[in-house]
Amino acid sequence: MLGAVHSMLFPIARILEVYAVQEDAMLIRRAQNGDADAFEALIAPQEKRIYALCLRMLGNREDAMDCAQDAMVRIWRAIKSYRRQASFATWCFRIATNACFDLLRKKKNRTVISLDDLSAKGFLPDADQSADPHRQAEMGERKRALGAAIAALPEDMRAALILRDMQGFAYEEVAEILQAPLGTVKSRINRARAKVRQLLQSDAELFSSANVYTIERRKDT
Amino acid sequence: MTRDDFLSLLPLFPDEMPDEDTRIAFLAFAAEHDDCARELAAHESMLTLLHTADDSLELPDGFASGWREAVRAEKPERPPAWYSRWQSWSAAAAAVCVLIGGTALMRAGYLFPDTAAPVSQPMAAQSSALPLLPASPKSVGELEFLYDDQPPAAAFSDSEENARALVPQEDFDMAEEEESLDDAYAPFAGETAQEQEQKEEKAYHSLESLPQPSYSAVPVQANSNFLQVVSTQLDADLQQLLASCTAYGGQLLSQSTRSIDASSASHSRSVELTLQLPSDNVQAFLADAADMGTGAHSGTVLHSHSHSAQPVAAAGFSLVEIELAEAPLASPRPQLSRRAATAFEAALQAVRTFMADMLVFFVRSVPYLLLAAVPAFLAGISIQLFRKNKQKKERNK
Numbered sequence: 103m104l105g106a107v108h109s110m111l112f113p114i115a116r117i118l119e120v121y122a123v124q125e126d127a128m129l130i131r132r133a134q135n136g137d138a139d140a141f142e143a144l145i146a147p148q149e150k151r152i153y154a155l156c157l158r159m160l161g162n163r164e165d166a167m168d169c170a171q172d173a174m175v176r177i178w179r180a181i182k183s184y185r186r187q188a189s190f191a192t193w194c195f196r197i198a199t200n201a202c203f204d205l206l207r208k209k210k211n212r213t214v215i216s217l218d219d220l221s222a223k224g225f226l227p228d229a230d231q232s233a234d235p236h237r238q239a240e241m242g243e244r245k246r247a248l249g250a251a252i253a254a255l256p257e258d259m260r261a262a263l264i265l266r267d268m269q270g271f272a273y274e275e276v277a278e279i280l281q282a283p284l285g286t287v288k289s290r291i292n293r294a295r296a297k298v299r300q301l302l303q304s305d306a307e308l309f310s311s312a313n314v315y316t317i318e319r320r321k322d323t
Numbered sequence: 324m325t326r327d328d329f330l331s332l333l334p335l336f337p338d339e340m341p342d343e344d345t346r347i348a349f350l351a352f353a354a355e356h357d358d359c360a361r362e363l364a365a366h367e368s369m370l371t372l373l374h375t376a377d378d379s380l381e382l383p384d385g386f387a388s389g390w391r392e393a394v395r396a397e398k399p400e401r402p403p404a405w406y407s408r409w410q411s412w413s414a415a416a417a418a419v420c421v422l423i424g425g426t427a428l429m430r431a432g433y434l435f436p437d438t439a440a441p442v443s444q445p446m447a448a449q450s451s452a453l454p455l456l457p458a459s460p461k462s463v464g465e466l467e468f469l470y471d472d473q474p475p476a477a478a479f480s481d482s483e484e485n486a487r488a489l490v491p492q493e494d495f496d497m498a499e500e501e502e503s504l505d506d507a508y509a510p511f512a513g514e515t516a517q518e519q520e521q522k523e524e525k526a527y528h529s530l531e532s533l534p535q536p537s538y539s540a541v542p543v544q545a546n547s548n549f550l551q552v553v554s555t556q557l558d559a560d561l562q563q564l565l566a567s568c569t570a571y572g573g574q575l576l577s578q579s580t581r582s583i584d585a586s587s588a589s590h591s592r593s594v595e596l597t598l599q600l601p602s603d604n605v606q607a608f609l610a611d612a613a614d615m616g617t618g619a620h621s622g623t624v625l626h627s628h629s630h631s632a633q634p635v636a637a638a639g640f641s642l643v644e645i646e647l648a649e650a651p652l653a654s655p656r657p658q659l660s661r662r663a664a665t666a667f668e669a670a671l672q673a674v675r676t677f678m679a680d681m682l683v684f685f686v687r688s689v690p691y692l693l694l695a696a697v698p699a700f701l702a703g704i705s706i707q708l709f710r711k712n713k714q715k716k717e718r719n720k
Contacts, residue, residue: 138395153386154377167386174390178397248372267373273339292334299333299362299369 130190133181141178148191149174151269152198158264159202161253169205173198188278192271196279199261206257251301255294262287263294324352329359333366426677426684435687550612551646561594561647564612571608573600576642593648602641612645613661 132140152173157166176197184193252260258280265276266287277287332340332349340346353363428434554560565575577597600608 141394142391149387149390150380150382153382154380157380158377163383167383167389170386171390171393175393175397178394244368244372245376248369248376263373267370268377270374288339292339295334295366295369298373299366302369303365 126190130184134184141181144190145174145177145194148194152194155195155198155264155269156202158252158268159261160205165205169201170198173201176201192275192278195265195269195271196281199279202261203257247302248298251298254301255297259290259294262290263298266291324348326356326359329353330362333362336363336366422681422685425688426681429684430680549644550609551648552612553648557592557594557647557649564596564645564647567608567611568598568600571600571604573598573604573608593646596645596647598643598645599640600643602639605641605643609643
């Protein structure tokens, strides 16, 4: 039964995927010809991710907003040179990452951002309103600690970790965005994960027993 | 697995584990050790947090409208100039035009009139070098036109003193020459002139009594001919040629076959024919023979020229020499009609001459090009700097 449903749905999904790719290609062509509407339609799905990248990389909203807007304009200026060697999202994130690095270099903003500073600047995303207040507060604390740990990483490790574990890019895509060898990127991500875990474990209450249930369940199976 | 192994593998979990066995061993070790289980739990918790940290992120007010306005405020790029696409090609085409135009002007005598004549007038071009060449024998008759364009050179080489100075002198001893002549006339020594004359006449008549050839000796025929044909089917062409000769009232006088080394790149066999044809039919026969080169099974006419006349041929007949050379099978020559081949050769020669002129023009232009390149280079740098400054100012604004 499931097989039959899958065999029916798979071609439809494939057609929709092809249609989406063709639509993207058409939008890219129009944007390359100077159509701002097409560019907006093309970049709109990426704007939140680009802003999130800038926010995590720079650590404050003002800089993130400026940098993300600068990245958008850079992408608009450079879209004529886009040759489809990489996916459009990868290409956009390469420009956005470079914009972040440029701003960091310009501002010499290499100091570790304190947890309180991040909190004061509203770094924390809005918490889930449906959760109970205690759970909401705990999640807020955990995210705050995570943000501080990420901000404490060196820039290259931070960028690799954000692109892989927060933005969900594949290792190869991260390597392409950062224009670094794949092995280097993997090494950076592993070191970044280890360092973030060490930083988070300093707060034993928040990170010690959170996922023990997962382990126990895995032990049972 | 040890605890250190576990900790070294922890950052790789779950997406970069070396293999499935390692993954199972890793999880089993974590299940058996509480502290490792806690480490793994913290790691998974961290990954979950990382994956979900930005899920509820909201864009700040004004961000979306801000970049949209910025994009729309960008000056629309000017449409590419008509020449932008062809810029590199047009530069190359301009250079070629300058080269061709310059060469044409030089050939017409408008450029470099003082330095030397172009290659298309080789006599004039070489005339300046004549005084430096070894002196030739005094020019006489038809050859005098060679020096028409350079009287001083002609005067120099015609001067007896210069000629003597330049021509290597042979070691000629008149006394020795006279002695050898005396030896040659020794059989006649001691005889009177009349007796000698009688002996010479007798010897002449004895020569006349020798068997004479079937044809009589005739004066040199100016229309004797030589034709060289490359054939892809030598035997068939040979038969056709002999049949044609017979049809024109001619006959085969001699035939010789020559084998050439098989490693030769040109051909492996050739047949040389000496034919005797009525003088009136020679041209028609040669035309037919040359047309063999355009036949379906034949080769290409390689060479055809008026040969220096043979001393003997029957009265009213002319000698024709034909060489049939076997064409290589590996690379048959393209088959062209005679007229097309002639036109092609002429065009090729014209192109060669023009290319040689172009090279001369280019070489003579190099000093001027170098002189022009310096200000052009400086102007280019200035323009680039000006543009960069302008762009910088616009960005700052």
